[in-house]
Amino acid sequence: MKPESWPQEPATVTEADAAAVSAQLGRPIRGAHAVAWRCPCGQPAVIETEPRLPDGSPFPTTYYLTCPKAASAIGRLEGGGVMKDMNERLATDEDLAAQHRRSHDDYLARRAKLGDVPEIAGVSAGGMPDRVKCLHALVGHALAAGPGVDPCGDEAIEMLPEWWKHSSCASEQEAGE
Template identity: 35%
Template sequence: MKARAFDPAVASGVAVRCSRGNPAVITCRSIRDNKPFPTAFWLTCPWLVHLCGRLESEGAIELLERDVKSNQPSWVSYHMRAARLRILSISPMERRFLHRFRKGEWRSLSLGGVGGIRYQGGGGAKCLHLQVAYWLAVGFHPAEELLERMVRPLECEAPSKWGCQ
């Protein structure tokens, strides 16, 4: 899967930096253009974006989807936590407004887990970039052991090759 184009307007901060101080994962606003934005964390490290793309082309998502099926309760819990995190990133006043006047947007925020994945029925993996960004930002993942084996090294050895300093 090709990584989606990043819109800088959704950035709200840096969640994770590499050892050289460059942003590796950024936080995103839960609302963009008055609509729910499904991604709380965005992978920005050029090396990790490249690595995840390569791993996806080699079948990484299929491995994660197998883990979803064999470890469904953990994945559902993970997606539910992601939905709560996105909701809590919105001000109480905005939450009340959405809940009362924009029920569709509220439902989208409250029922969409990591990357907006619906967690009813077990959820899913969607894309490796997304899963790695969440894993690095929150510090846990239902398929953490699998990610630790697959996504290595977590930092590039030649920053200048990837446009980093």
């Protein structure tokens, strides 16, 4: 079920956001450029990450899904064979394959605005442009870009339950409150 607040304008990562994401990931946040999408519960859920981390490592995953509840729900989709079905459709549906390639191009264009990292030139995320390898990456891109940009990400979002309905993406204890 798609969230009502989709897409959103990227927002500066605050100290509270960094603490919440660190709690969500179980490690310090790295290379965050912006909160690309905030969950309806109020917590950051997709972080727009710099293409080069502070330690100098190239990082191709521009849209990093941090919400553990969404990630868990996406894992269930992956475990249920959704990626296999999407890959079969990509192999036979020329329109879907063309949309998926355009999504790859969009991803690369968005990352290029953050910086040029030759080591990851042409590399997007989630298996693009030819397959679906990671729904987490495609959903992160779809939430950041908005409907109609990442067809497989959009489709996965439509399949997800309302993960934000019953509690925050980072519990009070995890968020240090």
